[in-house]
Amino acid sequence: MLKQFLSKLPRKASKHDSDESCRVDSHDSHRVTGKNNRSQGGNDGGKANAAKRNSSAAVFPTSTVSLIEPLVPFKDVPSSEKMNLFVSKLSLCCVAFDFTDSGKNVVEKDVKRRTLVELVDFVSSFGSAKFSEPAILAMCRMCAINLFRVFPPHYRAHNRIGGGENDDDEPAFDPAWPHLQLVYELLLKFITSSCLDAKVAKKYFDHSFISTLLELFNxxxxxxxxxxKTIMHRVYGKFMVHRPYIRKSINYMFYRFVFETEKHNGIAELLEIFGSIISGFALPLKEEHKIFLWRVLIPLHKPRSMGVYFQQLSYCVTQFIEKEPKLASIVIRGLLKYWPITHSQKEVMFLGELEEILETINMVEFQRVMVPLFWRIGCCMSSLHFQVSERALYLWNNDHIVNLIAHNRQVILPIIFPALEKNFHSHWNPAVLNLTHNVRKMFKEMDENLFLTCRSQFKEEEAQLNSESEKRNEAWKQLEHTASLKPAVGNTAVLVSPI
Structure with missing residues (x-):
């Protein structure tokens, strides 16, 4: 394996090498696209070994690296040769190892690790010159070989966000992380470097590279x-030409998660990226961005695993409302559409997000949605799950929401009064009883006449419901009595009165 690893070192050009450099092996071309598997290192056959031996000559111009020894430190070569040495060291790192066995290829792994550390230091302290085009190509190729991989099946089978019931399980840590971390750090330093010309680099950090990088979020x-997440932030900021494609690609990942799989590990991180993107949207908002709110962000409230990424999702939604306040009523209608009826913990989260929205909503938008909104809040107030009921009643601790309710009390109080009365007389939880008493007192002090009118109307409705219930019970008693007098014949069913 050491011989194979050192075969990556560029050799002095010969006629044979020059001939070989004109042919790019199909296997090596596949590795350049980033679709290799890291477990291939050390297990290829003779044909693959030959391809590896010629990979540096095939991908990089022989004349630029033929006299450079990759293991030589940067400080030992003149400035004019440092860029060539940089390319050579990147080529040296284009060998993938199997890190599941810590005792395998120890020497080679250490050489590669030290080379990566040296490359990170070089990029961090690079001067005012620009990275050459072969250097950019070499960086993309090295990152593709080391980072781009298909995760094993057990990654998806035990997906952390798959069912929403194992969110407290310990995450799986990649044994190759100490090696991968250096590659990620090098890529981040390279992208953020002022010596990287975005106009040249965009040809290599292309749509294919970005798509495969996004797939790694799983x-x-x-x-x-x-x-x-950090790297994608920088890519989005560096390459303006790729911004629409990045947004579109992330949108498709959200669509696939919501409407197909409901399994993905990186939804929270992707939403965090979009939170920064939304904060930079210019006003007025484009129709594309409003469609993203309605078709992506609001349906993301549907999966049972929403709790894993709830904070990031709520932040994105509030960013939209701060940009354009009239979107508040659209968002509230969307929340009511996807309201969780049988998932109490999600109801608590929805109520928390509603409070954040109501803190910024204006009176006009509030009046558009207050009837269906407070019908739902009334259902939550009378919930037998004390956390749901308690969270709904906590809305009256917010001064801005109380002010909105006070100006529209003629409409709101009749909607929620039945829930207040039922809680006050029959709820089992002492904390809910206490909060209900405070809300009733607040409404009574706000408008006593309206409060008394609602109570009178509630009593009339209760009396009417009791009367109808008694009539139904009496009708059933008569049917039972009539059925008991009728003699049983053949296979006729017989009504047996309870003892």
Whole structure:
């Protein structure tokens, strides 16, 4: 394996090498696209080994690296040769190892690790010159070989966001992370470097590269997802020409998650990226961005696993409302559409998000949705789950919401009064009883005549319901009595009165 690894070192050009450099092996071309598997290192046959030996000559111009020894430190070569040495060291790192066995290829792994550390230091302290085009190509190729991979099946089978019931399980950590971290750090330093010309680099950091980078967000390792989030932030800021494509690609990932799989590990990180993107939207908002709110962000409230990414989702939604306040009524209608009826913890989260929206909503938008909104809040107030009921009643601790309710009390109080009365007389939880008493007192002090009118109307409705219930019970008693007098014949069913 050491011989194979050192075969990556560029050799002095010969006639044979020059001939070989004109042919790019199909296997090596596949590796350039980033679709290789890291477990291939050390297990290829003779044909693959030959391809690896010629990979540096095939991908990089022989004349630029033929006299450069990759293991030589940067400080030992003149400035004119540092860029060539940089390319050579990147080529040296284009060998993938199997990190599941810590005792395998120890020497080669250490050489590669030290080379990556040296490359990170070089990029961090690079001067005012620009990175050459072969250097950009070499960086993309090295990152593709080391980072781009298909996750094993167990990553998806035990997906952290798959069912929403195992959110407290320990995440799976990639054994290759100490190696991957250096590659990610090098990529981040390279993209953020002022010496990288975006106009030249966009040809290599293309749509294919970005798409494969986004696929890595499904990694189970939270450290990898965090690095990817930072890198994607920088890619979005550096390459303006790719911004529409990045937004579109992330949208498709959200669509697939909501409407097909409901399984993805990186939804929270992707939403965090979009939170920064939304904050930079210019006003007035484009129709494309409003469609994203309605077709992506609001349906993301539907999956049972919403709790994993709720904070990031709520932040994105409030960013839209701060940009354009008239979107508040659209968002509230969307929340009511996807309101969780049988998932109490999600109801609590929805109520928390509603409070954030109501804190910024104006009176006109509030009046458009207050009837269906407070009908739903009334249902939550009378919920037998004390956390749901308690969270709904906490809305009256917010001064802005109380002010909105006070100006529209003629409409709101008749809607929620039945829930207040039922809680006050029959709820089992002492904290809910206390909060209900405070809300009733607040409404009574706000408009006593309206309060008394609602109570009178509630009593009339209760009396009418009791009367109808008694009539139904009496009708059933008569039917039972009539059925008991009729003699049983053949297979006729017999009504047996309870003892």
């Amino acid at each position: 990694s189970e390792d939270p450290r990898e997802r965090d690095c990817l």
